[in-house]
Every structure is written in structure tokens, then in C-alpha cells.
Amino acid sequence: IQVTPAKPIKVLEALKQDIDMDVINVKYGGQDATPLPELRGVELKESHEHDKTERKLQRGEAIQVTEELNDAKGGRVMWGYHMESHDVTFGAEWKGKREKKASVLIDSDAPKELESHGSHGVKTAGILTIKFTNTSNEARLVKFTTMAYSATLLDTNRAINETKAKEKAAKERAEKVRERAEKRKAEKAEKAKAKAK
Numbered sequence: 001i002q003v004t005p006a007k008p009i010k011v012l013e014a015l016k017q018d019i020d021m022d023v024i025n026v027k028y029g030g031q032d033a034t035p036l037p038e039l040r041g042v043e044l045k046e047s048h049e050h051d052k053t054e055r056k057l058q059r060g061e062a063i064q065v066t067e068e069l070n071d072a073k074g075g076r077v078m079w080g081y082h083m084e085s086h087d088v089t090f091g092a093e094w095k096g097k098r099e100k101k102a103s104v105l106i107d108s109d110a111p112k113e114l115e116s117h118g119s120h121g122v123k124t125a126g127i128l129t130i131k132f133t134n135t136s137n138e139a140r141l142v143k144f145t146t147m148a149y150s151a152t153l154l155d156t157n158r159a160i161n162e163t164k165a166k167e168k169a170a171k172e173r174a175e176k177v178r179e180r181a182e183k184r185k186a187e188k189a190e191k192a193k194a195k196a197k
Contacts, residue, residue, distance in 0.1 A: 046117070052080065052143035057088065057134035067128040071150030072097075077128040080117035082143040087136040092118065096126040108133065123151075 024030020055063065069075055079092055091108030095101070105120050106112075108131060120128075128148065134140045 046078070046119075050080070050145040050147060052082065052145045054141060054143050055132075057132060057140050057142060059137050059139065060134060062131065062133040064129055064131045065144060065146055067146035067148050068126075069122065069128070069148040069150065070125050071152055072125050073151035074121070074123040074125070075148060075150040075152075075154055076119055076121050077148045078117070078119040078146065079128065079130050080115075080145045081130070081132075082115045083112070083132075084114070084141050085136060086112070086114065087134070088140045088142055089131075089133045089135060090116075091131045092120075093129050093131075094120055094122060094126060095129070096122065096124040098124065099126070102129065106130075 019030075022031045025032045025034065053065075057063065067077060067079075069077055077094065081090055083090065089108045090106065090112050091104070092106040093102040093104050095103070106118065128146060130144060130146060132142050132144070
């Protein structure tokens, strides 16, 4: 991540102690004009945008899939599924690292759509668990995905996107100012030309 210092002069003085001026980028007061890497965030996909894992559930088979979130500040956990029949049940639960009991996010006994996606914001590290049970007498195919985005990643990405939006707005304002200046210059030239006639 490229970080722009709040006080580039002080940063320059510190850099000059160990680095030659021709190596320090011009953005920080040096002489190196090499363009710095563009400020980028991480592309955060929603659950429906991720590839799904396929699993054929045999008659009466039950499986569970877990996704761990390790950030102590929490973040967001997501899930998505596709089932070919309503006789497969789906449930989801979250258990914080310090919680003794998991919280039910999706009740396994509640009626379900054949395809659905969901997410849950959390404030601690923990584990997301999704469960499928085939109540049919025949094998059933299920497709599913889970993911976890840490609070650190979400906050960093939000800050980067806000910075990029501000930079874009500043460029747009500068372009409008330039266009107005060019227009005034052209109008002034036309008036001067008209007077000369």
C-alpha cells in the first residue's frame, strides 16, 4: 500500500540521512521521477460471485463446512448455496472465539429457497459453520461457498476506495477549471480579434 506522509518535508529530511536524493521519489521531495505504483485495494467479491464447491449428498447424509475468521476485530462472513431440491436442509451459525455457544444465523428447520446468499457482520474472531442434510431417499447435489473478510481488510479497502474517490473528484474539478480557463482565453482572443477589425 502506498502511503502519502502528512509532512513530506520531515519525511524527506529523515530519508536524506540514509538515502541519496536521486533515489528518493519526487513525490517525497527527491529527484527520482519514476511513477509510483497506483493506489489499489483488494477486489472483494460477494458470495454469489465466487465459484461454488459441488457435493453429492447420499440419502440421509449430513455435512458441515466451516470458515474461520482470525481477526480479533471481526469483519464479515458470507455464504451462498444452490440446492436442486427442497428436501435438503440448510443451516448457518456463528461462534465467536470467546463464546461458549454458537449463534444461529439460519435455522435448519426453516423453509429455504433453492438458491440463496447471505452475510453476517461480526466483532470478534470466530468460525462460521454451514450445514446441509439430505432428507430425501435419493442422492442430491448441493453447491456452496463460504468466505471471511477481516475488519482490517475491510477498513483498509474502504480507506483506499475513499482516497481514490477523492483523487478522482479533485481531477474532475481541476479539469473543469482548465476548461473554463481555456474558454475564457478563447473568448478573449475572439474579442481582441473583433476589435482589430
